[in-house]
Amino acid sequence: MAGTLSIHFTPADFLHVRFARSPDPMWEAILGLHVLTTPADRLPARLRLWRGRARTRVRRPDVRGALRLLHDLAPSDATYWPDFLTPAESEEGLTAGLRVLRETSRARLEREVREASRHRPLPAWTRRLAAGDPTLLDAVADAVGHVHGSLLTPDWSEVEAVGAADRARRMEALEGGLGAVLASFKPFVWREPVLSAPYPVDRTIRLRGRGLRLVPSFFCHTRPVAIADPRLPPVVVYPLHAGDPPAPPHGARQEAALARLLGTNRARVLAALATTRTTGDVAARLALPASSVSGHLTVLRNAGLVTSDRAGMHVTHRLTPRGWHLLGRRRG
Structure with a gap:
C-alpha cells in the first residue's frame, strides 16, 4: 500500500537546507540499476532512451556480475536498502564515496544488512558481508564503481546538464523565499512546516534543527528516496523536473x-x-x-x-x- 513521506521542519532547519549542485554519482549508480530493471513503459522518455543504450552495455560478464551483486542488496522493488551504499561523502565525487564505502564499519554492515533482511530474503553471501568480510566489501564497492563507469559515465554529461538546469530553476524560485523553493519540488507538496510526497510506506522525518540536503536525480523517476537511518544526516533524493526535455536523439x-x-x-x-x-x-x-x-x-x-x-x-x-x-x- 502506498504511503507518504512527511518531512517536518523547525525554524532552525531553514538555516541548514542544502541543495546539491548536481546528481550524486553513487545514488545514481543504484537508481540507474533500478531503471534497467523497470519496464520501459513505466519510464519517462529520456530514461527509455537511456535504458535502451545502457542495455547494450550490460552484455559484458563483469558488468552483469556487478549488477547481480548490487541487485541482491538494492533491488528496484525494495522499500529499504542499506544506507552504506550511498555515503554522504559521495557528494565530493565517486572516488570519495567509494573510499568511504570500503571503510564501512563492521557494526554498521551488520546493522544495515540485518535491517534489509527484515524486508526481504537475502542471499547467503550477505551474511559474510554483515560479518565484515573485507573482500566482499571491496567487491560491493567495485560493483558500484563498475556500474557507474560502464553504464553511467558515457551519458554523465547529460545527467549533469539536466541537473544544472534543475538547479537554475531552484535558484530562480529562491527569489520568492525558501518556501517558494520547497514548493517548486515535484512531486512534493509544501504546507508549512511539512514537506510531503508519495512514498512506498508512511514515513515521518523530523529534522529537529539538523537541516536537509536535497539531491536531484536523473534516474529517480517516480517518487523521492530518503536516507533510512534517522541517526544519519537527513538526505532526500528527488526526481528531476518532469518538464525536463528528452535527451537529444543523437x-x-x-x-x-x-x-x-x-x-x-x-x-x-x-x-x-x-x-x-x-x-x-x-x-x-x-x-x-x-x-x-x-x-x-x-x-x-x-x-x-x-x-x-x-x-x-x-x-x-x-x-x-x-x-x-x-x-x-x-x-x-
Whole structure:
C-alpha cells in the first residue's frame, strides 16, 4: 500500500537546507540499476532512451556480475536498502564515496544488512558481508564503481546538464523565499512546516534543527528516496523536473564525436563543467589525477571553451558560451 513521506521542519532547519549542485554519482549508480530493471513503459522518455543504450552495455560478464551483486542488496522493488551504499561523502565525487564505502564499519554492515533482511530474503553471501568480510566489501564497492563507469559515465554529461538546469530553476524560485523553493519540488507538496510526497510506506522525518540536503536525480523517476537511518544526516533524493526535455536523439553519437575531437578525458572534463567546479571537484568526480585535469583545463581555457575565476583559496571553472555550444547544450 502506498504511503507518504512527511518531512517536518523547525525554524532552525531553514538555516541548514542544502541543495546539491548536481546528481550524486553513487545514488545514481543504484537508481540507474533500478531503471534497467523497470519496464520501459513505466519510464519517462529520456530514461527509455537511456535504458535502451545502457542495455547494450550490460552484455559484458563483469558488468552483469556487478549488477547481480548490487541487485541482491538494492533491488528496484525494495522499500529499504542499506544506507552504506550511498555515503554522504559521495557528494565530493565517486572516488570519495567509494573510499568511504570500503571503510564501512563492521557494526554498521551488520546493522544495515540485518535491517534489509527484515524486508526481504537475502542471499547467503550477505551474511559474510554483515560479518565484515573485507573482500566482499571491496567487491560491493567495485560493483558500484563498475556500474557507474560502464553504464553511467558515457551519458554523465547529460545527467549533469539536466541537473544544472534543475538547479537554475531552484535558484530562480529562491527569489520568492525558501518556501517558494520547497514548493517548486515535484512531486512534493509544501504546507508549512511539512514537506510531503508519495512514498512506498508512511514515513515521518523530523529534522529537529539538523537541516536537509536535497539531491536531484536523473534516474529517480517516480517518487523521492530518503536516507533510512534517522541517526544519519537527513538526505532526500528527488526526481528531476518532469518538464525536463528528452535527451537529444543523437547525444551518444555527438559525445563520441566530441571525444574524437578533443580526446576522451578532455571531452569528459569539458562535460563535467556543465556545473561550475574547482579542479579538485573535476578530478574527484572523474577519478583523474588533478595534474591531468589541470592540464586539460589549460588547453580548454586557451581555446576559449572554459573560463576560470579565483574565489578565495580556490579557482572555479565554468563553460563559456562557446563551450556550451561545443557541448551541444543550452546553458541551464
